[in-house]
Amino acid sequence: MGDMPVDIWIRDLQRVERKERQRHHRNKQRQDEAGQPGAAMAHFFSQGFSSLVKDLAVHDPLYTAAMYWGLTRYPEIPIWVLVVASFALAVLLVSLGEVTYQEISYQIQNFRYRLAGFRRVSYLEARFYIKGSQGRQILRDFSRQFGLKRRSKAVYQDLYFRNTLKTYNGRTPIVRFRKRGKEIQKGDLQSVQIVYTRAGKANSRKPQQFNYYLTRKEKLYYQLKQEMPQKISEIKNQKVRQSLKLVTRGASHPIYFWREVVRNPKTILISVDDVKLPKGRPFTVVEIKSHLDKKSRQLLVLAMQELMFRYEVTQITHSKSTLTSLDKS
Secondary structure, eight states: OTTOOHHHHHHHHHHHHHHHHHHHHHHHHHIIIIISTTHHHHHHHHHHHHHHHHIIIIIHHHHHHHHHHHHHHOTTSOHHHHHHHHHHHHHHHHHHHHHHHHHHHHHHHHHHHHHTTOEEEEEEEEEEEEOTTOHHHHHHHHHHHTTOOEEEEEEEEEEEEEEOOOOBTTBEEEEEEEEEOGGGSSSOEEEEEEEEEEEEEOOOSSOOSSOOEEEEEEEEEEEOOSSOOSSGGGOSOHHHHHHHHTTEEEEEEEEEEEEEEEEOTTSEEEEEEEEEOTTSOOEEEEEEEEOSSHHHHHHHHHHHHHHHHHSOEEEEOOOHHHHGGGGGO
16 A cells, blocks of 8 residues: 555545445345345334334333323423423433443443453554554654653454444444564463444544544453464363354454554553555554543543644544455455
8 A cells, every 4th residue: 555645545445335335235135135035024024123112112101101290290381392392201211221221231241251251451542544654753753752661563463253243332343363473572472352442533622623533442352372273163261262153253354464562551552553465555554542541531632633743644443454455445
């Protein structure tokens, strides 16, 4: 991807995403038409039935209760006002209930994985595509400006898996093996990871020169004390193997990248990832990560502002896994 203009690269990315959506839609249509006659109609009725159940079991009783309370407590209020207010209140309560239910389900799922041996870490991340060979200069400048001392290098190998994990309140899941090379510490470090990401715009009370888009990552990981597996079935720990077999459908694609890092363990970390593709165009991504406390978040936004002001970068929320799909276009 080297010297490709950023605007052309972004258009390529949008084109690939559009093709992926169209291909998914075509595959779904073929499955409905060929493999399972009437599947589309069955899907339509199942979705409609689910909505009907929600209406009958939750929304309508809430609406009826609100109407009854309004008529008995405030009979002088016009009926149309009570109808609108009761309907809106019922919709609001149902929406809050759905969000709460998904959040509880997500926490229960995490608890089950932790019982199987996974550990959990959460942090914020900002990601940028950069042109040319600016990465090393960025690390030197930010190391001086933000007091980031600990510098390290390592080779990473990721193997992604297709998964059937649910999304929860905008969190999107991935499942991967990750092998971190020897230069960061003695010996390789292998792990299997379930990572949920949710991107959003950073809130600000004052007008800003830039928009800041952050991704909250919640990572469940289990360190593999064995040779790096290539299949879920090769994981030696039975609990971890069984829990992942239920939600994966085979390997998707590998990613290889060289990462150089400067950090302050108490606040932020800045990394430059040079992604190497076996048969495609390499590209470079800068990632800024922070803890969730207020001071770290403020430093993260300051670092983003400095990076966008001084360097030719493009802010993205796409993962490296998504970016590698450009190679297939």
